[in-house]
Amino acid sequence: MTEQLGYFLLSWLDPSLLLLTAAGTLAGIYIGAIPGLSVTMAASILISFTFAWEVNDALALIAGVFTGGVYGGSRSAILLNIPGAPAAIATALDGYPLARRGEAGVAIGLSTVMSVIGGFVGILALAVAAPVISDFALLFAPRDYLLLAVMGLLLVGTMSGESLAKGLFAGALGVALGMVGLDPMTAENRFTFGTVQLMAGIPYIAAMIGFFGVSEALVQLHRLGVKPVKQDVSRIIPPWHLVRKYLPLSLRSSLIGVVIGALPGTGGDIAALMAYDQAKRTVKNPSRPFGEGAYEGLIAPESANNAAVGGAYVPMLTLGIPGDAVTAVIIGALFIHGLKPGPMLMIETPHLFWFTVGNLTLANIFLLVFGLTGIRAFAKLVECPPAVLIPLILVLSVVGTYSIQNSVVDVYFMLGFGIFGYLLKMYGFQVGPVILGMILGPLMDVSWRRAIISVGDDLGFFLEEALSSPLTLVLLAFMAFLLLSQVPRPDWLRRRR
Amino acid sequence: MTARPRPGRAPFPRNHAMHEIRRQREPGETPFGFVLLLLSLGVMAEGHRLQGFEALSAPGVVPVAAGAVMALSALVIILGTRRLAPAPGGFARRIAPRDVALSVLMIAAYMAALEPVGFHLATLVFLAGIILYLRRGGLGFALAVSLASVIAVHVVFRMVFTVVLPQGWLLRGILPPGLLQ
Numbered sequence: 001m002t003e004q005l006g007y008f009l010l011s012w013l014d015p016s017l018l019l020l021t022a023a024g025t026l027a028g029i030y031i032g033a034i035p036g037l038s039v040t041m042a043a044s045i046l047i048s049f050t051f052a053w054e055v056n057d058a059l060a061l062i063a064g065v066f067t068g069g070v071y072g073g074s075r076s077a078i079l080l081n082i083p084g085a086p087a088a089i090a091t092a093l094d095g096y097p098l099a100r101r102g103e104a105g106v107a108i109g110l111s112t113v114m115s116v117i118g119g120f121v122g123i124l125a126l127a128v129a130a131p132v133i134s135d136f137a138l139l140f141a142p143r144d145y146l147l148l149a150v151m152g153l154l155l156v157g158t159m160s161g162e163s164l165a166k167g168l169f170a171g172a173l174g175v176a177l178g179m180v181g182l183d184p185m186t187a188e189n190r191f192t193f194g195t196v197q198l199m200a201g202i203p204y205i206a207a208m209i210g211f212f213g214v215s216e217a218l219v220q221l222h223r224l225g226v227k228p229v230k231q232d233v234s235r236i237i238p239p240w241h242l243v244r245k246y247l248p249l250s251l252r253s254s255l256i257g258v259v260i261g262a263l264p265g266t267g268g269d270i271a272a273l274m275a276y277d278q279a280k281r282t283v284k285n286p287s288r289p290f291g292e293g294a295y296e297g298l299i300a301p302e303s304a305n306n307a308a309v310g311g312a313y314v315p316m317l318t319l320g321i322p323g324d325a326v327t328a329v330i331i332g333a334l335f336i337h338g339l340k341p342g343p344m345l346m347i348e349t350p351h352l353f354w355f356t357v358g359n360l361t362l363a364n365i366f367l368l369v370f371g372l373t374g375i376r377a378f379a380k381l382v383e384c385p386p387a388v389l390i391p392l393i394l395v396l397s398v399v400g401t402y403s404i405q406n407s408v409v410d411v412y413f414m415l416g417f418g419i420f421g422y423l424l425k426m427y428g429f430q431v432g433p434v435i436l437g438m439i440l441g442p443l444m445d446v447s448w449r450r451a452i453i454s455v456g457d458d459l460g461f462f463l464e465e466a467l468s469s470p471l472t473l474v475l476l477a478f479m480a481f482l483l484l485s486q487v488p489r490p491d492w493l494r495r496r497r
Numbered sequence: 498m499t500a501r502p503r504p505g506r507a508p509f510p511r512n513h514a515m516h517e518i519r520r521q522r523e524p525g526e527t528p529f530g531f532v533l534l535l536l537s538l539g540v541m542a543e544g545h546r547l548q549g550f551e552a553l554s555a556p557g558v559v560p561v562a563a564g565a566v567m568a569l570s571a572l573v574i575i576l577g578t579r580r581l582a583p584a585p586g587g588f589a590r591r592i593a594p595r596d597v598a599l600s601v602l603m604i605a606a607y608m609a610a611l612e613p614v615g616f617h618l619a620t621l622v623f624l625a626g627i628i629l630y631l632r633r634g635g636l637g638f639a640l641a642v643s644l645a646s647v648i649a650v651h652v653v654f655r656m657v658f659t660v661v662l663p664q665g666w667l668l669r670g671i672l673p674p675g676l677l678q
Contacts, residue, residue, distance in 0.1 A: 114647070163573075163574070163577060165570040165573035165574050165577065166574060168566055168570045169533065169566075169567055169570035170573060171539075171566075172563045172564075172566035172567040172570065173536075173563075174568055175559065175563040176540045176560060176564065176567065179559060179560045179563070183547075183556040185556070187548060188554055189555050190543070190547060190556060190557075190560065191540075203647075214604075218597055218600065218601070221594075221596045221597050221600055221631075222594070222596075222597070224596060224631060261574065265570055266527075275676070277569070339557070385632070386631075387628060387631035387632040387633075388628055388642055390600075390631070391623070391624050391627045391628055391631070392624075392646055394600075394604055394627075394649065395620055395624060395646065396650075398607070398608065399612070399616075399650055399654055399662070402611075402616075402660075402662070402663070403654060403660040406660075406661050408608065408611055408612055408663070411608050411611070412608060414607060415601075415604060415605065419601060422530065422597075423592075426523060426591075426592050427523060427526050427529055437563075441559070441563070444559060445559040448558065448559060449554045449558070449559075452553045452554045453554045457552050457553045457554055457555060479603045
């Protein structure tokens with residue numbers, strides 16, 4: 001126990017580790033907040049110049065960036081309506097209307113406190129329940145991964161404000177885009193049309209920056225003549241009564257975040273959307289209608305996405321399976337340092353596990369400190385004239401995209417996705433489901449094929465197996481509930497109620 | 498030099514917030530729906546080419562399924578769009594106004610110039626040009642902001658993150674070697 005506590009406090013007591021964690025968290029907040037810069041990209045770039053460092057130093061910096069970056073995305077979502085990261089898509093739904101009402105300071109303060117609460121819940125789950133959750137995740141069969149992916153898409157599809165059809169189209173389009181490249185099972189070319197650049201697939205970061213950064217910048221060009229709402233960030237520390245009032249919701253959402261984060265492949269983005277959806281369905285008297293600046297619509301996703309950070313470490317450290325894109329990058333870092341993530345990691349190097357738990361806790365403390373100070377500096381960006389801010393966002397988008405592979409082709413992809421995303425937005429589509437489809441598409445494809453191959457391509461046997469699995473049945477029931485809740489009730493049923 | 502006021506711009510009538518419900522048909526919305534339908538059919542056709550129907554585990558099954566969902570959704574979208582009342586104003590005013598169209602052209606030109614003239618010069622010219630255009634004036638301000646931005650990006654990306662930015666080959670031999678590298 002004393003030994004474990006020593007590992008836990010390692011980064012707290014070592015000045016260089018303490019400094020690296022603080023620097024990583026601060027950098028993460030701003031990287032996550034700046035549209036076009038993603039925490040995945042930052043983590044990837046960091047790994048390229050930290051591989052010569054001590055493993056603890058590298059992990060401390062990356063854990064700080066991860067924690068700060070997931071939270072930082074909420075700032076641009078609240079102040080600019082541009083989610084700095086996919087995990088902040090749901091945050092924008094109520095965060096931005098709050099800012100437009102002049103409550104940007106309260107929104108940022110609440111999102112900071114709730115993110116930290118979520119972060120602590122995630123870490124607690126990582127420390128206490130890691131073996132249990134990893135055992136549970138082991139029970140998932142390929143068909144369950146398939147259902148989870150479909151469920152994620154249905155979920156974002158149903159969140160499309162204008163129509164379910166537009167949400168489903170966007171999600172399916174993302175799945176189709178995710179199919180581009182060499183087939184992972186047969187190495188057959190899919191949608192490459194003989195182009196070498198497409199063989200590795202659509203560059204995901206370029207697509208994300210195009211769909212979120214460029215398209216939003218183009219949409220904002222319509223508002224050059226409109227004076228931006230002056231964001232009131234004078235009150236940064238949220239009122240205590242609000243924190244106390246929404247603590248139960250934050251804890252509930254954090255639990256969703258932990259569970260979703262711990263599921264392989266599903267990270268803070270899905271956790272935040274699910275928590276938002278759950279809050280929308282369960283909160284009977286929100287402070288305002290959802291989508292119009294409800295505190296509940298801000299608190300649920302912000303608690304969940306930071307809780308998902310701790311959750312995402314569980315399968316990574318215990319099974320060697322990334323919980324999300326960033327932990328996939330961290331697995332790469334561990335490999336570079338000669339460590340093999342998986343069940344043996346916790347047996348052979350238990351110090352690494354407790355060091356990570358302690359380091360994440362420290363990063364969350366820094367998150368609280370940095371999150372509640374220095375907000376005005378970032379909020380000043382919003383007061384910057386759009387005629388200056390928009391070109392700067394475009395340049396950052398170009399640099400961010402170029403820096404991934406030093407490829408101008410990626411930059412062209414980004415512009416193409418940006419223009420397409422702009423048209424989609426102008427015609428009432430959302431681009432969030434497209435990006436999610438791109439992430440979940442390959443997972444769906446591989447899971448479906450593994451599942452159907454395992455039963456000899458026999459659909460009847462596949463269904464029989466699926467219907468005899470309690471886990472699959474639960475997932476199917478949830479999906480059915482999700483779909484039925486979106487279908488308008490017939491008049492006679494409404495009359496009876 | 499100060500920025501001139503913008504000439505009689507009609508504010509864009511629609512809030513683009515993610516949750517907003519639209520009730521009018523935008524110009525070009527129906528043709529866009531048909532383009533999406535064609536795209537969906539293309540996805541299905543390519544999926545079919547990949548033995549989409551030969552076996553349930555074939556590489557084309559998920560693409561065919563995705564294409565089918567896209568096609569069905571596109572049909573529903575087209576039918577729904579046709580029921581909406583048309584919004585006033587044409588395509589050029591509501592969807593591709595001059596600011597958007599020219600900005601896209603400037604971005605495309607900037608991207609094309611990145612490799613020949615290098616990141617720093619291309620960014621300086623692009624930023625100064627687009628800020629000057631969008632503010633309708635203010636050359637000194639545009640140049641100052643552009644220069645400060647290029648320096649900031651250089652410090653953060655080139656020096657801190659050690660990102661290799663395009664150096665350009667067109668002006669090699671003209672500019673002193675090592676400048677801004």
